Amino acid sequence: MNTPLSKIIVAATAAFAACALLYLFIVLVPNANEPEVGRHPQVSPSQSPLKSAYILATATTGGTFYPVGVAIATLTKVKLEQKHKVSISAISSAGSAENVKLIRENQAQFAILQGLYGAWAWRGEGRVKGPQRHLRSITMLWQNVEHFAVTSDQVKTGTMADLNAFNQAKFSIGKRNSGTEGSGRHILSALDIDADKTFNVVYLGYGPSADALQNGNIKGMNIPAGAPVSAIARAFAVLGEKMTVLDFSDEQLEKVNSTYPLWTRYEIPANTYPNQNQAIKTIAQPNFLVVRENVSEEDVYLITKTLYENLPFLHGIHKATKAMALEKAIEGLPLPLHPGAARYYQEKGIKIQDNLL
Numbered sequence: 001m002n003t004p005l006s007k008i009i010v011a012a013t014a015a016f017a018a019c020a021l022l023y024l025f026i027v028l029v030p031n032a033n034e035p036e037v038g039r040h041p042q043v044s045p046s047q048s049p050l051k052s053a054y055i056l057a058t059a060t061t062g063g064t065f066y067p068v069g070v071a072i073a074t075l076t077k078v079k080l081e082q083k084h085k086v087s088i089s090a091i092s093s094a095g096s097a098e099n100v101k102l103i104r105e106n107q108a109q110f111a112i113l114q115g116l117y118g119a120w121a122w123r124g125e126g127r128v129k130g131p132q133r134h135l136r137s138i139t140m141l142w143q144n145v146e147h148f149a150v151t152s153d154q155v156k157t158g159t160m161a162d163l164n165a166f167n168q169a170k171f172s173i174g175k176r177n178s179g180t181e182g183s184g185r186h187i188l189s190a191l192d193i194d195a196d197k198t199f200n201v202v203y204l205g206y207g208p209s210a211d212a213l214q215n216g217n218i219k220g221m222n223i224p225a226g227a228p229v230s231a232i233a234r235a236f237a238v239l240g241e242k243m244t245v246l247d248f249s250d251e252q253l254e255k256v257n258s259t260y261p262l263w264t265r266y267e268i269p270a271n272t273y274p275n276q277n278q279a280i281k282t283i284a285q286p287n288f289l290v291v292r293e294n295v296s297e298e299d300v301y302l303i304t305k306t307l308y309e310n311l312p313f314l315h316g317i318h319k320a321t322k323a324m325a326l327e328k329a330i331e332g333l334p335l336p337l338h339p340g341a342a343r344y345y346q347e348k349g350i351k352i353q354d355n356l357l
Helices: 004-028 065-084 096-104 115-123 160-165 179-190 206-214 230-242 250-256 297-309 311-317 319-323 339-347
Strands: 052-057 086-091 110-114 135-145 148-151 170-172 200-202 220-222 243-245 264-268 280-292
Touching (some): 065 110, 065 297, 065 311, 096 110, 096 179, 110 115, 110 179, 115 135, 115 179, 115 280, 135 297, 148 230, 179 250, 206 230, 230 243, 297 339, 311 319
Parallel strands (some): 052 110
Antiparallel strands (some): 135 280, 148 220, 264 280
């Protein structure tokens, strides 16, 4: 496997944009308890060595994990690097499945995971082999909204039942061994759809999947991410009524939740995407931020505090993060909290369930 450090380069463009927005945010909304970072001269690394330099694993660049991960990393760099010598660098990855492995091997210390992969990892079930008891939660982030998109000529009922009639048509289930593939196969299996028998399965990331659908090279794709998703927006803009994101019926939602009750009803309002004239009645599972248990309590405390004291910045990076709020921070977490995160929530008067301590 390539070292995650090589992937940091991929984050450069997004990080530049995030830095620009963060600079404006800090100037306009300074933290009353600390000096404004932008008003101090740059200190060279030799003058101000880092105490802690961490890696945050995200996912592919066409989804939501990546831009939000870059925003989190940029926020912590600007707020914590100079004063506390703590820094995070975000990297792209194949998503939740690879992120579990990167954390296990200590090639990343922080990661964004789907709720399903968190449950699998802690218990050593599903696509994650062996309990990953070194994982700890920091906070819930936003909901991962299921977008099973198909060409409209495949649609009869408008629900997930339409996938049964694909007859080996090409369907992109996400990158091989990615979180997208894992959660997609879990959902399909719960609905009694054998992906390998029903589809001619192809393994593409979000952007390439959207391109392939637009070009007629595939008939459907699986894109779970915080709405709105750039890849879905691109496909809707080109295909319009020729593309449909399938609904989940109440019965289908119940089946999906039969093993891990993580998904909830989620309605994507009309006009969320270009040419999307009707609401989409889909489902969503939570995404959350995790950390290795051996990361220092003080660092995790500072990072958690920084996130919640600067939510408007994250909201400005991606609409999905508007779901983040302190009162929702620990709802539905599948892993125990890191002591640093728990300390921050206790200071804020958040009641923590025993299973999270």
